[in-house]
Amino acid sequence: MKFLRLMPGKGEVVLAEGDPRLSEDEELLVEEFRKQLDAGMWAAVPVTKGASGRREAIMVHDFAEIPEGTERVIFFPRAAGG
Amino acid sequence: MSAPAFVVLALIALALGAYVASGELRAVHRRRRLARPARRPQERVDPGVERRAELKARALLRSIVNPEEWQMYEDLGFIRVIGHGPEARDGHLARDPDAALAASGFSFLIYPHKPIVAYLPGSNSLLSEYCVEFPDRSERLYGPRLPDSDDVLAKWMMIKADEERLLRGANMHLPGRQVDPQRVRRDLWRLAEWERGRAARTAQRQRSEA
Numbered sequence: 159m160k161f162l163r164l165m166p167g168k169g170e171v172v173l174a175e176g177d178p179r180l181s182e183d184e185e186l187l188v189e190e191f192r193k194q195l196d197a198g199m200w201a202a203v204p205v206t207k208g209a210s211g212r213r214e215a216i217m218v219h220d221f222a223e224i225p226e227g228t229e230r231v232i233f234f235p236r237a238a239g240g
Numbered sequence: 241m242s243a244p245a246f247v248v249l250a251l252i253a254l255a256l257g258a259y260v261a262s263g264e265l266r267a268v269h270r271r272r273r274l275a276r277p278a279r280r281p282q283e284r285v286d287p288g289v290e291r292r293a294e295l296k297a298r299a300l301l302r303s304i305v306n307p308e309e310w311q312m313y314e315d316l317g318f319i320r321v322i323g324h325g326p327e328a329r330d331g332h333l334a335r336d337p338d339a340a341l342a343a344s345g346f347s348f349l350i351y352p353h354k355p356i357v358a359y360l361p362g363s364n365s366l367l368s369e370y371c372v373e374f375p376d377r378s379e380r381l382y383g384p385r386l387p388d389s390d391d392v393l394a395k396w397m398m399i400k401a402d403e404e405r406l407l408r409g410a411n412m413h414l415p416g417r418q419v420d421p422q423r424v425r426r427d428l429w430r431l432a433e434w435e436r437g438r439a440a441r442t443a444q445r446q447r448s449e450a
Contacts, residue, residue: 167382
């Protein structure tokens with residue numbers, strides 16, 4: 159699983175990478191997830207709907223909400239009214 | 241004291257006074273310079289950095305959105321996303337995008353760094369503009385703006401994942417405040433032409449495969 163953050167002037171940046179099935183990696187990922195949310199980021203997971211094959215996205219607010227088998231979690235700044 | 245001796249003494253006193261005063265002035269200048277905060281070295285931004293960031297952002301967008309949405313963005317410069325109408329939200333029509341489009345009630349056009357435009361797909365009536373940004377206040381060197389395609393991706397993910405939250409947080413305006421309605425109507429016409437062309441090409445390919 160990779161944690162990517164959308165950043166000005168850089169595009170996406172890899173924040174952390176690991177296999178959540180390994181406890182050491184999971185710890186690292188959980189810590190990074192919290193750090194990003196504390197920094198005011200939102201987290202989204204790109205998903206593919208099984209039956210239709212359509213690509214969608216879900217917002218996650220806790221590490222436990224990340225679906226199993228997720229390859230990428232995208233962090234991006236919170237939305238603000240323009 | 242004779243006049244010449246007085247003049248010589250006066251000149252010596254003047255020279256000494258000037259020397260002492262210049263030393264004092266130098267000391268004051270030095271103290272002021274040290275008291276001033278150190279100026280940061282000039283930050284030079286590579287002019288190609290934005291372009292490289294945008295190329296990365298485009299690659300990421302392409303890997304996340306649906307293939308026809310990516311093609312739409314590449315060809316037309318925006319993405320049309322079908323709104324989650326009540327029936328579409330229930331998932332009954334998720335397999336058929338056209339049916340979902342008809343049932344959803346409204347759709348959105350996502351432009352990079354411009355408001356999201358909501359419209360009725362049947363009549364192409366423009367409903368409203370939703371002004372929303374994703375400013376990254378922590379980034380000082382490049383400013384708060386995401387690359388264009390990352391801005392589109394963030395809007396796409398929000399609409400797909402939590403449309404109501406996005407629209408609740410956005411500033412809603414009547415059409416025409418920031419995006420020219422003529423341009424939107426022209427884009428909707430371009431989109432219709434693009435979809436017709438795409439459908440024709442798909443049909444042709446299916447015929448040739450059969």
